[in-house]
Amino acid sequence: MQEGKGSFFNRSLSRVAELSIAENKPADALIYYKQFLGVAKNKKEQFIALAGLMDAFYLQQQYDSSSYYANMILEREGIPADIENKAALYKGKLEMAQGNFEAAIDQFVTTLNGAKDVNGAEAQYLLAEILHKQAKYRESLEKCFELNKIFAAYSLWYDKSFLLIADNYIALKEDYQATYTLEKIIDKSPNPATVEAARVKLSKLKGQ
Numbered sequence: 001m002q003e004g005k006g007s008f009f010n011r012s013l014s015r016v017a018e019l020s021i022a023e024n025k026p027a028d029a030l031i032y033y034k035q036f037l038g039v040a041k042n043k044k045e046q047f048i049a050l051a052g053l054m055d056a057f058y059l060q061q062q063y064d065s066s067s068y069y070a071n072m073i074l075e076r077e078g079i080p081a082d083i084e085n086k087a088a089l090y091k092g093k094l095e096m097a098q099g100n101f102e103a104a105i106d107q108f109v110t111t112l113n114g115a116k117d118v119n120g121a122e123a124q125y126l127l128a129e130i131l132h133k134q135a136k137y138r139e140s141l142e143k144c145f146e147l148n149k150i151f152a153a154y155s156l157w158y159d160k161s162f163l164l165i166a167d168n169y170i171a172l173k174e175d176y177q178a179t180y181t182l183e184k185i186i187d188k189s190p191n192p193a194t195v196e197a198a199r200v201k202l203s204k205l206k207g208q
Contacts, residue, residue: 085115
């Protein structure tokens with residue numbers, strides 16, 4: 001990258017931008033993705049750069065800019081399916097971040113109509129989360145159960161859905177079901193962060 005040339009320059013630039021997102025350094029990611037967009041050799045690289053800019057602006061809570069790039073992606077032809085799904089998901093996330101829950105629900109449903117990948121899993125989870133926030137606990141449970149059935153391969157959202165299931169049972173005063181769910185998470189989840197979150201919830205539930 002420092003040399004600014006070579007057959008692996010674009011690939012390196014894209015990878016560093018991606019790692020900046022993973023390390024929650026959106027300001028750095030913006031620099032790299034803008035540079036990557038400027039040197040993109042084909043449509044695939046252009047779409048990767050646009051999706052990265054959408055992501056980075058979202059993480060910086062610059063929602064108008066994130067929406068701008070989401071719209072830019074969706075208005076173009078020849079969009080790779082995963083990036084189209086991600087842009088559709090982000091349209092919902094942007095509405096949700098601004099408290100526009102009904103608009104977010106509509107967008108997540110639209111996303112789910114076409115996305116059966118990790119973007120669909122996240123859309124399903126966020127849909128359940130909104131319903132929980134609206135005190136529609138039974139409906140939220142249904143969406144969590146659907147996620148577990150359809151998107152079980154996506155462990156992050158699969159695990160988070162079980163934590164949300166427990167939260168719904170707690171809100172419904174169904175402490176036995178909540179306790180059972182949390183104990184199953186602690187016993188079965190391979191994710192240390194998920195297990196720790198379940199332990200904290202279980203401790204609070206038992207008044208410890």
